[in-house]
Amino acid sequence: MSKIKKLASKKNETKPLSRPSAVGRKRDDSLDSAIIEAALNALAEVGFDRMTMDLVAAKAKTGKASMYRRWSSKTELVRDALVFMNRHSVELTELPDTGSIRNDLLALVKPKSAEQSERKMRVLAGLGSFFAEYRKISEDISTHIFGGWEKANAQLLTRAIERGEISKSADVEGTCQVISAMTAYTTTLLLKTFDKTTYANLLDNILLPALRSGTKPSGTKKA
Amino acid sequence: MSKIKKLASKKNETKPLSRPSAVGRKRDDSLDSAIIEAALNALAEVGFDRMTMDLVAAKAKTGKASMYRRWSSKTELVRDALVFMNRHSVELTELPDTGSIRNDLLALVKPKSAEQSERKMRVLAGLGSFFAEYRKISEDISTHIFGGWEKANAQLLTRAIERGEISKSADVEGTCQVISAMTAYTTTLLLKTFDKTTYANLLDNILLPALRSGTKPSGTKKA
Amino acid sequence: MSKIKKLASKKNETKPLSRPSAVGRKRDDSLDSAIIEAALNALAEVGFDRMTMDLVAAKAKTGKASMYRRWSSKTELVRDALVFMNRHSVELTELPDTGSIRNDLLALVKPKSAEQSERKMRVLAGLGSFFAEYRKISEDISTHIFGGWEKANAQLLTRAIERGEISKSADVEGTCQVISAMTAYTTTLLLKTFDKTTYANLLDNILLPALRSGTKPSGTKKA
Amino acid sequence: MSKIKKLASKKNETKPLSRPSAVGRKRDDSLDSAIIEAALNALAEVGFDRMTMDLVAAKAKTGKASMYRRWSSKTELVRDALVFMNRHSVELTELPDTGSIRNDLLALVKPKSAEQSERKMRVLAGLGSFFAEYRKISEDISTHIFGGWEKANAQLLTRAIERGEISKSADVEGTCQVISAMTAYTTTLLLKTFDKTTYANLLDNILLPALRSGTKPSGTKKA
DNA sequence: CGATAAACGAGACGGTACGTCGCGTCTTCTG
DNA sequence: CAGAAGACGCGACGTACCGTCTCGTTTATCG
Numbered sequence: 001m002s003k004i005k006k007l008a009s010k011k012n013e014t015k016p017l018s019r020p021s022a023v024g025r026k027r028d029d030s031l032d033s034a035i036i037e038a039a040l041n042a043l044a045e046v047g048f049d050r051m052t053m054d055l056v057a058a059k060a061k062t063g064k065a066s067m068y069r070r071w072s073s074k075t076e077l078v079r080d081a082l083v084f085m086n087r088h089s090v091e092l093t094e095l096p097d098t099g100s101i102r103n104d105l106l107a108l109v110k111p112k113s114a115e116q117s118e119r120k121m122r123v124l125a126g127l128g129s130f131f132a133e134y135r136k137i138s139e140d141i142s143t144h145i146f147g148g149w150e151k152a153n154a155q156l157l158t159r160a161i162e163r164g165e166i167s168k169s170a171d172v173e174g175t176c177q178v179i180s181a182m183t184a185y186t187t188t189l190l191l192k193t194f195d196k197t198t199y200a201n202l203l204d205n206i207l208l209p210a211l212r213s214g215t216k217p218s219g220t221k222k223a
Numbered sequence: 224m225s226k227i228k229k230l231a232s233k234k235n236e237t238k239p240l241s242r243p244s245a246v247g248r249k250r251d252d253s254l255d256s257a258i259i260e261a262a263l264n265a266l267a268e269v270g271f272d273r274m275t276m277d278l279v280a281a282k283a284k285t286g287k288a289s290m291y292r293r294w295s296s297k298t299e300l301v302r303d304a305l306v307f308m309n310r311h312s313v314e315l316t317e318l319p320d321t322g323s324i325r326n327d328l329l330a331l332v333k334p335k336s337a338e339q340s341e342r343k344m345r346v347l348a349g350l351g352s353f354f355a356e357y358r359k360i361s362e363d364i365s366t367h368i369f370g371g372w373e374k375a376n377a378q379l380l381t382r383a384i385e386r387g388e389i390s391k392s393a394d395v396e397g398t399c400q401v402i403s404a405m406t407a408y409t410t411t412l413l414l415k416t417f418d419k420t421t422y423a424n425l426l427d428n429i430l431l432p433a434l435r436s437g438t439k440p441s442g443t444k445k446a
Numbered sequence: 447m448s449k450i451k452k453l454a455s456k457k458n459e460t461k462p463l464s465r466p467s468a469v470g471r472k473r474d475d476s477l478d479s480a481i482i483e484a485a486l487n488a489l490a491e492v493g494f495d496r497m498t499m500d501l502v503a504a505k506a507k508t509g510k511a512s513m514y515r516r517w518s519s520k521t522e523l524v525r526d527a528l529v530f531m532n533r534h535s536v537e538l539t540e541l542p543d544t545g546s547i548r549n550d551l552l553a554l555v556k557p558k559s560a561e562q563s564e565r566k567m568r569v570l571a572g573l574g575s576f577f578a579e580y581r582k583i584s585e586d587i588s589t590h591i592f593g594g595w596e597k598a599n600a601q602l603l604t605r606a607i608e609r610g611e612i613s614k615s616a617d618v619e620g621t622c623q624v625i626s627a628m629t630a631y632t633t634t635l636l637l638k639t640f641d642k643t644t645y646a647n648l649l650d651n652i653l654l655p656a657l658r659s660g661t662k663p664s665g666t667k668k669a
Numbered sequence: 670m671s672k673i674k675k676l677a678s679k680k681n682e683t684k685p686l687s688r689p690s691a692v693g694r695k696r697d698d699s700l701d702s703a704i705i706e707a708a709l710n711a712l713a714e715v716g717f718d719r720m721t722m723d724l725v726a727a728k729a730k731t732g733k734a735s736m737y738r739r740w741s742s743k744t745e746l747v748r749d750a751l752v753f754m755n756r757h758s759v760e761l762t763e764l765p766d767t768g769s770i771r772n773d774l775l776a777l778v779k780p781k782s783a784e785q786s787e788r789k790m791r792v793l794a795g796l797g798s799f800f801a802e803y804r805k806i807s808e809d810i811s812t813h814i815f816g817g818w819e820k821a822n823a824q825l826l827t828r829a830i831e832r833g834e835i836s837k838s839a840d841v842e843g844t845c846q847v848i849s850a851m852t853a854y855t856t857t858l859l860l861k862t863f864d865k866t867t868y869a870n871l872l873d874n875i876l877l878p879a880l881r882s883g884t885k886p887s888g889t890k891k892a
Numbered sequence: 893c894g895a896t897a898a899a900c901g902a903g904a905c906g907g908t909a910c911g912t913c914g915c916g917t918c919t920t921c922t923g
Numbered sequence: 924c925a926g927a928a929g930a931c932g933c934g935a936c937g938t939a940c941c942g943t944c945t946c947g948t949t950t951a952t953c954g
Binding site: 245246247248249251272275276277287288291295296297 | 935944947
């Protein structure tokens with residue numbers, strides 16, 4: 001079903017099953033990417049639910065039949081569009097090598113272009129907050145659900161700083177956000193439960209070591 | 224529009240704007256929570272898209288009119304239901320105080336009851352993967368988008384371990400997941416761009432200190 | 447259920463069953479007629495279907511409960527309102543007696559007042575064409591259904607005049623309308639089938655005698 | 670909006686305004702009549718108000734969208750269905766010609782088939798008494814409104830017979846019904862006022878000539 | 893004169909049908 | 924045959940009305 005292989009790798013896999021019969025008009029390959037581009041733009045502009053198949057067809061100047069000839073459902077199209085959008089994140093062959101792990105990690109996220117990166121962010125937002133109009137849900141989740149938890153955690157951390165258990169220069173706010181982020185990520189994307197063991201691992205292996213460490217190597221400040 | 228304030232705090236009932244007129248039948252407050260409970264159960268059981276308003280009405284033994292009298296749309300109802308579900312996360316007055324920051328943080332996530340916690344997870348999952356059927360999107364996002372990035376990052380970290388820049392006992396996999404989690408969280412929930420400054424802060428304040436720290440305090444193993 | 451007896455005849459029927467208990471506030475009799483007036487006005491203004499019970503309640507400055515205390519349904523209210531509207535048509539005791547049957551019949555329809563008569567017409571129209579906005583249905587029925595029939599009948603009558611079977615001065619158009627009217631009246635109001643026997647009676651007893659009669663007594667012209 | 674022209678006459682398809690664009694799937698003309706047939710059956714079986722659009726869609730094995738693509742509302746559909754039902758009443762080209770006006774008029778109402786005629790009656794009844802349950806309204810109208818009037822008119826006519834002004838064999842009951850029928854027909858279907866002039870014309874041209882005529886030509890009896 | 897009981901106005905409630913919109917399929921014409 | 928256009932079957936949405944109910948208030952009779 002996925003069209004991405006064809007798009008990503010320009011090889012022609014010779015189509016063993018349900019190959020296009022030799023006669024008749026050939027598939028217009030440029031339509032594949034036109035539809036995906038239209039879908040990504042629609043996702044970024046109006047979000048998943050307001051992205052209707054008719055809208056995408058109109059943006060791609062095609063008809064729905066040509067879309068469903070390529071993808072069996074809206075979901076499949078979105079999946080492929082997302083994979084396509086991130087097709088350049090995966091070049092394991094040409095990893096940066098600056099000699100510093102910090103610079104290596106940062107180099108990896110250098111986007112192709114500013115506007116590409118901008119759209120990428122909006123696409124993810126349009127996905128996560130199902131509806132463009134309804135991204136209030138996101139705000140409410142972050143404010144009411146994770147916001148409350150982060151405030152409580154921050155208070156616990158501040159107290160720990162006061163009694164000298166963790167470093168004075170610990171990044172309290174950042175740590176709390178990591179906790180929220182891992183919870184949301186695990187439940188909504190990995191579709192696993194964020195249980196106590198997972199949480200303890202996060203604390204023991206990453207957060208507590210960082211909190212105890214008294215040094216901030218590069219001295220950057222928060223934005 | 225939000226009914227949660229009334230549900231959460233049974234107090235400030237002065238109602239300056241659009242207060243219920245003194246005459247006429249009073250709103251049945253028990254219906255508010257009955258509908259929200261029904262909505263949460265529906266979310267947990269069938270996910271956002273399969274949760275129809277008629278289904279929720281049937282579960283709450285009411286009619287759609289009474290639901291739309293309270294919330295102007297399905298989305299508004301879901302927002303309030305989510306806030307309601309987490310109304311107890313915010314009790315800043317009774318924070319745990321075990322003397323250890325690790326135990327404090329863990330104590331905070333002790334749920335009221337096992338089944339409450341179970342449903343909470345399912346509700347979040349039902350939200351994130353909008354449709355039961357469509358959780359493939361989630362899988363693809365984690366596999367293709369973040370999966371590729373995590374693999375690359377893991378390779379960079381392994382190399383750094385080899386050249387002695389970070390600790391041999393560093394939690395490579397966990398660190399990579401935190402990076403993915405923070406990206407997803409920032410874009411889909413906080414609705415902000417995950418830019419280079421934000422990333423650098425995460426690295427400098429939390430991840431790099433943890434990676435350099437050679438100790439794993441509590442000795443817990445990964446799940 | 448019917449309130450009309452009480453309104454029409456001011457006698458107090460001593461209420462054998464479900465009589466109003468001696469204690470408690472008394473029914474406001476002026477409300478009965480206020481509601482009926484409001485209902486008639488609503489019927490005349492917007493027709494049966496757009497006459498909502500809330501609208502009538504608002505017009506009568508009362509609540510729906512007070513209406514349903516008197517009539518068990520919208521239909522019952524409308525029935526009584528119609529009867530009330532025509533309560534003066536039935537005074538068999540004081541029939542006109544002018545010595546001429548023509549003047550007697552005409553005298554009977556002298557309305558109480560012009561505006562009363564006007565509203566009466568509009569009420570009937572609002573009933574027959576269920577919706578005010580939708581009285582197009584009526585137009586279509588009269589145009590397409592009865593219109594076609596009337597045209598055909600008119601042609602038959604004209605031919606009969608030509609061959610001298612009926613009077614030259616026969617009222618062709620009027621006769622055709624009577625046929626349509628009797629069909630509609632029998633089926634929609636009397637709820638009987640307008641079968642061949644009924645039709646033959648109408649022809650033999652009324653229409654054919656009139657058509658053969660060569661005289662137009664009073665010489666009035668059509669409007 | 671009306672689809673009947675297309676159904677009735679298979680000709681003039683030039684379609685100057687809002688013609689179906691040359692491209693795209695064509696409207697399925699058989700659906701037009703399938704829906705109309707379903708609507709007529711529903712009207713005959715359950716009456717106007719119990720005829721829901723979902724019911725008609727189910728009977729026609731289609732969806733509501735396809736119905737609303739053709740007619741903008743339930744009312745429009747009913748209008749066209751009624752016109753369609755009577756599309757054969759208008760064959761002016763093949764009028765009967767028996768040599769007797771009586772037989773001509775009767776021959777015109779010979780239905781295409783018995784069951785067609787049967788349904789036609791039930792459709793009209795389902796219309797006039799808007800709801801199956803609400804045909805009480807019809808009964809009340811005929812009983813209280815026209816019934817009272819007819820009784821009074823009958824008394825006037827009887828008196829006129831007694832003093833010899835009209836024929837002894839005059840059809841008193843039939844004449845009174847014609848008066849009621851013309852009133853109802855004029856107001857509810859023609860949507861005109863039944864004023865004194867109209868009434869006088871009816872009397873002078875049809876009813877009084879018939880009443881004065883002393884002969885009952887064909888000797889048929891009342892049903 | 894206060895208690896009791898019912899009517900009243902307002903409006904919430906459960907239910908049902910409406911008319912709209914989107915998905916994924918099918919059909920028609922054009923290249 | 925593929926492409927563009929758009930009709931089709933289905934199902935959920937959000938609205939409106941019916942007839943019932945529950946409030947708090949007003950009006951009447953009874954103890």
